[in-house]
Amino acid sequence: MSINNMEKPLIQVQNLGKKFGEMEVLKDISVDIYKGDVVCVIGPSGSGKSTFLRCLNRLEEPSGGHILFEGTDIVDKKTNIDKHRQKMGMVFQQFNLFPHMTILKNLTLGPVKLQGKSEKEAREQALKLLQKVGLADRADSYPNQLSGGQKQRIAIVRALCMNPDVMLFDEPTSALDPEMVGEVLTVMRELADEKMTMVVVTHEMGFAREVATRVMFMDGGYFLEENEPGEFFANPKNDRLKLFLSKVL
Amino acid sequence: MWEKLRDDFYQNFIVDDRWKYITDGLQNTLKITFFAVLIGILLGFLVAVIRSTYENTHKLKVLNWICGVYLTVIRGTPVVVQLMIMYFVIFSFHDPGQVFTAVVAFGINSGAYVAEIFRSGISSIEKGQFEAGRSLGFNYAQTMWFIIMPQAFKNVVPTLANEFIVLLKETSVAGYIGLQDLTKGGDIIKSRTYSAFMPLLAVAVIYLVMVMLFSQLVKVLERRLQRSEH
Amino acid sequence: MKKNKIAIAVALCMAAVLTACGTPAKTETTKAAEAETTKAGTETTKAEAEAEAEAESSAAGGKLVMVTNAEFPPYEYHENNDIVGIDADIAKAIADKMGMELEIQDMAFDSLIPAVQSGKADFTAAGMTVNEDRKKNVDFTDTYAQAAQVIIVKEGSEIKTPADLDGKKIGVQTGTTGDIYAGDIKDAEINRYNKGMEAVMALTQGKIDAVVIDREPAKVFVKENAGLKILDEAFTEEEYAIAVKKGNTELLDKMNAAIKELKDSGELQKIVDKYITAE
Numbered sequence: 001m002s003i004n005n006m007e008k009p010l011i012q013v014q015n016l017g018k019k020f021g022e023m024e025v026l027k028d029i030s031v032d033i034y035k036g037d038v039v040c041v042i043g044p045s046g047s048g049k050s051t052f053l054r055c056l057n058r059l060e061e062p063s064g065g066h067i068l069f070e071g072t073d074i075v076d077k078k079t080n081i082d083k084h085r086q087k088m089g090m091v092f093q094q095f096n097l098f099p100h101m102t103i104l105k106n107l108t109l110g111p112v113k114l115q116g117k118s119e120k121e122a123r124e125q126a127l128k129l130l131q132k133v134g135l136a137d138r139a140d141s142y143p144n145q146l147s148g149g150q151k152q153r154i155a156i157v158r159a160l161c162m163n164p165d166v167m168l169f170d171e172p173t174s175a176l177d178p179e180m181v182g183e184v185l186t187v188m189r190e191l192a193d194e195k196m197t198m199v200v201v202t203h204e205m206g207f208a209r210e211v212a213t214r215v216m217f218m219d220g221g222y223f224l225e226e227n228e229p230g231e232f233f234a235n236p237k238n239d240r241l242k243l244f245l246s247k248v249l
Numbered sequence: 250m251w252e253k254l255r256d257d258f259y260q261n262f263i264v265d266d267r268w269k270y271i272t273d274g275l276q277n278t279l280k281i282t283f284f285a286v287l288i289g290i291l292l293g294f295l296v297a298v299i300r301s302t303y304e305n306t307h308k309l310k311v312l313n314w315i316c317g318v319y320l321t322v323i324r325g326t327p328v329v330v331q332l333m334i335m336y337f338v339i340f341s342f343h344d345p346g347q348v349f350t351a352v353v354a355f356g357i358n359s360g361a362y363v364a365e366i367f368r369s370g371i372s373s374i375e376k377g378q379f380e381a382g383r384s385l386g387f388n389y390a391q392t393m394w395f396i397i398m399p400q401a402f403k404n405v406v407p408t409l410a411n412e413f414i415v416l417l418k419e420t421s422v423a424g425y426i427g428l429q430d431l432t433k434g435g436d437i438i439k440s441r442t443y444s445a446f447m448p449l450l451a452v453a454v455i456y457l458v459m460v461m462l463f464s465q466l467v468k469v470l471e472r473r474l475q476r477s478e479h
Numbered sequence: 480m481k482k483n484k485i486a487i488a489v490a491l492c493m494a495a496v497l498t499a500c501g502t503p504a505k506t507e508t509t510k511a512a513e514a515e516t517t518k519a520g521t522e523t524t525k526a527e528a529e530a531e532a533e534a535e536s537s538a539a540g541g542k543l544v545m546v547t548n549a550e551f552p553p554y555e556y557h558e559n560n561d562i563v564g565i566d567a568d569i570a571k572a573i574a575d576k577m578g579m580e581l582e583i584q585d586m587a588f589d590s591l592i593p594a595v596q597s598g599k600a601d602f603t604a605a606g607m608t609v610n611e612d613r614k615k616n617v618d619f620t621d622t623y624a625q626a627a628q629v630i631i632v633k634e635g636s637e638i639k640t641p642a643d644l645d646g647k648k649i650g651v652q653t654g655t656t657g658d659i660y661a662g663d664i665k666d667a668e669i670n671r672y673n674k675g676m677e678a679v680m681a682l683t684q685g686k687i688d689a690v691v692i693d694r695e696p697a698k699v700f701v702k703e704n705a706g707l708k709i710l711d712e713a714f715t716e717e718e719y720a721i722a723v724k725k726g727n728t729e730l731l732d733k734m735n736a737a738i739k740e741l742k743d744s745g746e747l748q749k750i751v752d753k754y755i756t757a758e
Contacts, residue, residue: 059380086386096381100399109395110385162385337680344686347670427650427670427681437671440589440654443596443616 009068010035010166010197011056016065018051025051027221029065033166038198040208040229043218044244049201052218053170056199057081057088070165086114089159093171095151097143103130103154104139107161115162122161129157133187149180153187160191167191169200205248209233217241261447267438271451274434281351281430282417288356289416293363296320298393300364301371305379306389316364323361329422331358336426347428351420359416366408370401403474410467414460421456431455543579545570546600548588550652550674552699553754554606554719557585565695566604568750569623569741570721576737587673589654592616595724602730606693608656608717618725620734622718623747628657629697630710631682631690638689641714647688650678657691660715679704695755 009032018026025048033039041049054060056067058074058081066073074084098106107126111117117125130136133153143151152172159167169188173181185207192198192211202208208215208229215232217225217240225238233249236242262268296316303313323331335354336347345353374397382392424433435452439445547566549555555564562583574581586594591603595617606626609619632638638647646666651658653671661669670687672678678690679700691714692700701707721738723730741747 057384059384082383082386082388085384088384090381090384092377092381092384094375094377096375096377098378098381098396098400100403110387113391113395114386158385337677337684341684344684347686424653424671425673425677427672427677427687429671433653433671436589436653437658439593440658441612443592443613445590445593445597 009033010037010070011199012066012068013056014066014068016052016055016067017063018048018055018060019063025221026055026062029221029223031216031223031226033197033199035165035197036195036213038192038196038211038213039200040212040215041199041201041218042203042205042208042215042244047219048221049218050170053168053199053201056168057085057090059090086110086162087165089156089162089164089167091152091155091159091167091169091172093175095143095148095155095175097151097155097158099143102140102142103135103146106143106154107158110158110162126157126161129160130154132190133157147180148176149183152176152180152184156184156187156191166197166199169198169202171201171203173202173204203248205233205245217244219244257444257447260442261438261444262451265441267441270429270434270437271431271448271455272434274429274431275455277348277423277429278417278420278431280348281355281420281423282413284352285355285359285416285420286413288352289359289363289412292357292360293365293367296360296364297367297371300368301393302389304372320361320364323358324365328355328358328419329425332422333425347423347426350426351423351428351430355416355420355423358419359412362412362415363409366405366412367401370405370408371397373404374400406467406471406474410464414463417459417463418456541579542582543570543574543577543602544582544584544600546584546586546591546594546603547605548591549583549585550676551588551606551693551696553695554693555604565624565751565754566606566719568753569738569747570602570604572741572746572750573721573734573737576740577733587654588652592722595722598724602721602723602734604721606695606719607722609720610656610659610717612659613722616725617722618727618731619720619722620731621738622720623738623742624719624751626717626719627694627713628660628691628715628717629694629713631679631692631697631701631707632688632710633682633685634706634708636688638710640710640712644689644691648686650681650687650690652678652692655692656715656717657693661691675700679707683707 011033013029013031013033016026016029017024029052041052043049051060055062056069058067062075065075067075069084069088072079072084074081097103098109101109104123104126107129108117108119108122111122111125112119127136127139130139133156135150135153135157138146138150138154143154146154156167156172172188173184176184181204185204188198188200188207189211200207200212210229212229214226215229216223217232217236217238219240225232225236225241233245236245262271296319299309299312299316303309332351332354336350340350371393378396378400379392382396383389387395420430421432423430424436429437431452435448438448442448547555547562549557549562549564551564553564554566555562557563562585567583570583571581584594584600588605591600591605591607592613594600595603603617606624607613608626609622613619630638630641630644638644644661644664644667647664648668648670649661649664650670650672651661652675653673655675658669658671661667670678670681672681675690675692675696678687678692681687682690683704683706690697690700694709694713697709701709721734723734738747
């Protein structure tokens with residue numbers, strides 16, 4: 001987090017709103033995310049935190065406001081969102097690996113088809129990243145042959161293969177059996193150590209406390225409180241946050 | 250009894266080279282089925298993509314409407330009526346040949362059913378697959394092509410094969426436009442020899458064998474496709 | 480590979496089973512039908528011996544089932560939900576003479592003889608020409624009408640005589656005399672339609688060059704479709720008769736007697752005149 005980067009946010013969310021029909025899920029949200037930030041978003045279910053995350057790469061179409069990503073307003077219909085998504089890796093709760101392809105193919109499809117890399121180049125990069133998450137031996141397996149934890153680690157690698165500038169995590173450990181949560185969090189922790197910019201929607205308070213640079217509490221479509229993790233968990237100010245923390249901790 | 254059978258066989262297939270009615274008819278049946286299947290797949294694929302695109306994005310409204318009319322009309326009328334309309338009405342002033350007419354009629358008919366099969370195949374793929382593709386930066390068409398279609402196709406192979414078996418058997422009404430297909434070949438022999446047993450049995454056995462061979466082929470294909478998931 | 484072999488074996492087995500089942504069943508049906516006929520015959524003889532003509536009609540007063548292909552005006556066609564025409568009227572007259580009730584069923588022309596053979600129908604009157612092939616399978620009554628196969632062409636067609644049909648596309652109705660004889664035309668492509676009308680329609684649309692069909696229906700078709708004509712020279716001349724199940728001389732004799740009566744009384748001519756106005 002150099003001073004330089006602090007001045008120019010990677011993602012600027014301005015007055016973001018999202019409605020599903022009559023229901024207003026996000027209400028006038030503004031937040032800046034800087035390079036190297038690890039932002040953990042917590043909050044009760046239905047608070048709008050997943051919707052917020054999915055708006056960041058426009059998997060959900062915002063109803064109003066602006067999102068400037070590296071200076072470009074991606075809410076603008078004229079923006080080629082596909083180009084920008086390549087720079088925003090996304091990891092889903094349900095992994096969403098492509099079941100009809102080998103792991104290697106899952107990892108190289110994007111770089112080869114979208115970034116014009118050669119098969120060889122893409123494979124070398126994929127294998128290097130697989131090595132890092134300890135799954136190099138599964139390159140030729142199919143997703144259904146893997147455990148949930150392995151699948152999620154692969155899903156993270158798939159996003160990383162595109163060399164993104166930010167990684168979005170949508171409750172990455174919620175669908176996992178408890179004994180597999182650790183291996184995924186370890187990979188995420190390593191990413192954070194490498195100064196990857198991350199936005200993580202999660203229920204893992206331990207992870208938020210240890211890894212996050214900023215923790216944000218969302219409820220009812222608003223960010224109600226934001227702080228660095230130590231203060232956030234030790235001295236919550238908002239009443240609803242206090243109530244929430246008393247339930248989950 | 251065997252003598253009677255042998256005599257029947259001789260009368261129905263050997264005299265005047267009557268077996269040729271069957272083989273000529275079989276050729277036409279195969280020709281019609283093969284090309285109708287091709288048209289059916291192309292047309293069905295196109296319609297399914299248009300319909301799914303409309304469902305997902307609400308784009309292509311007009312095309313989707315046209316496809317809806319096409320599906321309603323084709324699936325709401327008997328194929329034999331469509332065939333005769335094609336021959337006696339649509340091609341009433343120009344004759345592209347009966348086999349061609351039949352190929353077009355059966356192809357268009359099959360396309361409607363294939364479209365619905367493909368569409369159900371596409372909608373059976375989890376939304377997450379689509380989102381995963383889009384989140385990597387693939388556009389709508391690329392996501393469909395690289396991620397959704399291969400999975401959808403695998404899911405619908407059995408239903409699709411069944412549709413083609415139905416189509417093969419449905420071509421037996423091609424005789425309505427004066428075309429000599431397998432069934433008509435049997436009919437002609439029957440009209441010459443006045444024995445229904447032998448020609449109809451021969452025709453039935455040939456259809457049956459074709460269907461069984463095809464089913465076998467599909468099983469092999471299915472097994473090969475399944476292998477990639479285990 | 481192994482599976483394929485099994486598939487073929489199964490197919491062969493099924494074929495064998497079908498063949499095996501089919502044949503005895505057929506034989507049985509034949510036997511049963513014969514037995515019935517014999518029984519009916521005995522009963523009738525008994526009735527004849529015991530009673531006058533009137534009594535006989537009530538004794539025999541069953542149903543006589545006729546099959547025809549009612550797409551063949553003026554011999555048989557549908558009108559106001561009834562099947563009418565020369566054949567239908569003659570059959571009705573014959574049934575009346577035999578004191579039986581007539582039921583007419585409509586089916587494809589090429590199914591008529593199998594229907595009679597299998598005993599599903601007692602006889603067929605369908606503008607059917609007597610020929611050797613058919614004689615092998617059914618017994619014909621005395622002929623009751625003169626007929627001809629004629630050639631319909633578009634006006635201005637280069638086909639002027641039957642000899643011009645060589646190498647042409649010819650439409651016929653499957654299984655009719657025209658179909659059978661057209662097969663002898665050199666290099667001709669025969670298109671077989673289920674109905675005479677469809678062949679004529681294909682002709683008006685230029686899909687075929689000529690239609691070979693019986694004269695009387697041909698006249699009707701030409702009258703209804705402008706731009707068509709019948710060639711002066713007929714393709715063949717022939718005679719129509721009623722067909723009954725082979726060996727059913729009982730029925731055949733009765734029908735022949737009735738036909739003779741109808742001819743002698745002039746009733747038959749009256750029926751023909753009713754449908755065919757003199758040229």
